[in-house]
Amino acid sequence: MAEDDHPVAALPTGPAAAALLAAAIGCALLGLCALAADAWRPFAQLLNLWHPTGPLSGVTDLAIVVWLATWFGLSRRWAQREIPLRGVSRAAAVLFGVGLLLTFPPFMDLLQGK
């Protein structure tokens, strides 16, 4: 058998769950920040990290930092653990859905009573 064909030992599911859940948390946070910046002017000004791009710079930078930090943290915590992927997938699907809804302008307007 060639080196290339060696079977791969079973890996713990923790790192996969960490990658999936962190991505979903990052996207949900992006939606939350987008809504908050749209609804609350002081928050938008706070997120205006680079003026030419405006609050979008802070919304996306914050989401990316939290996504990467969560991924790093969960990866370390779950590195050798078996995490039930079905439950994590369901939680991730809900978080992705939240993120998608909160970035959809008509839904944002509905939440703000516009």
Place this chain on the structure above:
Amino acid sequence: MEITIRDAVTVVHGMFFGALLLLGFSGAVAILYATSAAREAWTPTRTQLRALTLYLVLMAGLAWVAVLLGAYVVYPWYRAVAPPGTVALGAYPQRLLMSNPLTSGWHDIGMEWKEHIAWFAPIALTAAAAIFGRYGAQLRALQALRSALFGLVLLAFACAGVAGFFGAMLNKYAPVRGGSNVILMRGDPHG
């Protein structure tokens, strides 16, 4: 044939990085299906797995470059504020769209959604590439993970598709244009 610098950068953002990314999704779905979901699944060697992972990493890279170029180079040109009293709004695409109730929706819904949802694609694709790179050989046995991976890729495709569609429509109604001209080719005058 000439094009302004802003037009050229917008073309590179949308028609090179964005369109290439959208084209790449068929390959990503084929990879996932062939290696993990097909009835007679192909079992790739380690070298093949590395190549397939590289494909997904390159897709994530395309998505990152597209959103970063869009948010930090093209978007500032799009949202430039026109000096008071400006009548010709051609150089201020956002203001041009918002000046007409028949086009303001392209900004209020199109750009407002696109500028946020586009970021889901690189995040989802980065996670997908990382998961495939680590678990590629085991995906056939891990059904929940395989479904999640398909979900990530389809989510990224949907988000990139929304961003691409609105990007094309926005550029149709209010093109980002300006800066110095680049002459691509000189033709013969007609008439």
